[in-house]
Each structure stands twice: as C-alpha cells, then as structure tokens.
Amino acid sequence: AQSVTQLGSHVSVSEGALVLLRCNYSSSVPPYLFWYVQYPNQGLQLLLKYTTGATLVKGINGFEAEFKKSETSFHLTKPSAHMSDAAEYFCAVSPNSGYALNFGKGTSLLVTP
Amino acid sequence: GAGVSQTPSNKVTEKGKYVELRCDPISGHTALYWYRQSLGQGPEFLIYFQGTGAADDSGLPNDRFFAVRPEGSVSTLKIQRTERGDSAVYLCASSPVVSGFETQYFGPGTRLLVL
Numbered sequence: 620a621q622s623v624t625q626l627g628s629h630v631s632v633s634e635g636a637l638v639l640l641r642c643n644y645s646s647s648v649p650p651y652l653f654w655y656v657q658y659p660n661q662g663l664q665l666l667l668k669y670t671t672g673a674t675l676v677k678g679i680n681g682f683e684a685e686f687k688k689s690e691t692s693f694h695l696t697k698p699s700a701h702m703s704d705a706a707e708y709f710c711a712v713s714p715n716s717g718y719a720l721n722f723g724k725g726t727s728l729l730v731t732p
Numbered sequence: 733g734a735g736v737s738q739t740p741s742n743k744v745t746e747k748g749k750y751v752e753l754r755c756d757p758i759s760g761h762t763a764l765y766w767y768r769q770s771l772g773q774g775p776e777f778l779i780y781f782q783g784t785g786a787a788d789d790s791g792l793p794n795d796r797f798f799a800v801r802p803e804g805s806v807s808t809l810k811i812q813r814t815e816r817g818d819s820a821v822y823l824c825a826s827s828p829v830v831s832g833f834e835t836q837y838f839g840p841g842t843r844l845l846v847l
Binding site for chain 1: 765775777823831839
C-alpha cells in the first residue's frame, strides 16, 4: 500500500523565514501527491497537488513543492512565513489508479514573531 | 458556490447509543468519501461512493459502521452501539469524479465524543 511519512510533528519558524515541511512517500509506481492545510476548526483545504508533468508544483498562498522521484520526496516550501500560515499541514498520496487518500500524521507549523 | 457541509458540527453521545452523521457534498459531485481523524493523526479512509453505490467500504472498522447515499447526493454515516474509541472527527469529502488525481473537497467535519 502506498503511504507517506511526514518528518517532524511540529515545526517552528520565525515570521519571514523559510518554511520547509518534509514528506516522503513509499510507492512502487508514480503516485499522485497532495498537500492539504487545516486551520483550527476548519476543513482541509488543498494547497497543491502533483499528478504528472512539471515536478515543481506551485500552490496557493505562496507555497510550492517539488516531486523528486529519486528521493521519493514531496517537500513543501514557502520562502517567507507569515503569521497566518500557522496551521496543521498534511501530505497525502493516492495511487494513480485509485481514489482514497492516504494521509501522513501531519505537521503543526508554528510561526513566531 | 457552496462547499461540502456536515451536520451536526458536534455530537456528544453515550456509550452504546446510535448516531447519524450527515454530509451534503458539492452539487454535481458524483464521488463522496468519508474519513475519520483521531486526535493527533491524519485522516483515515472509511468508505467512498460513486453515485448511490458504496464502491469501496474496506476502511470501515467493523460492522457497527454503515453509510448510505440513497439518491446520489446526501450521505449519512451511521454508527451503532457507539464505543469510546469511536470518538474522533468524521470528515466528508466530495469530488467531481472518482480518480486518484481529482481534488477532494473536504467539509469542516463532525466532532463526535462518546462518553
């Protein structure tokens, strides 16, 4: 079964600093990969997704992620953190012939002034 | 347009009771998914519907859990003889079609607490 591992359950960055949230996947075939964000008391919102084509994917709110097959990674980055970025971030994988998302355990991002 | 809505937003029940959780998907979306999110964990897949039929219910933990979507729109997740371990946030998502690459749009969830 395809799965993802998110390294670091909590990440703290200063406002204006680089955000890097790590996600590694296990899959024998190229998967579809997603990053979702969950703000307190809100539903999951899609940040970006990789299906095929360009390996550098740009999403909403200035986030981007790069699919690296050789490293089986799909890390999420943002050049400059804002206070409003504080939330829970989930990486997810879906098999290219399937539908159900397999989520990682999530990374809680804290942004300090 | 309107997103996925779920009712109730919170549900407190006693061990052994029966509960129903409702999901209204985005209009026109044929695929509907249920996930369960326990504290400190990512969402876990329970079941998905393509139209009215449950295409895959392999994620349902046991036979106390059941879901229906009789008219291909609204879905209800039913839990019989609730146990304290059922306490979690139940998430519903919908997408235009069933595929691995299609974006799933999530509702805000129903927070279930079993006392």
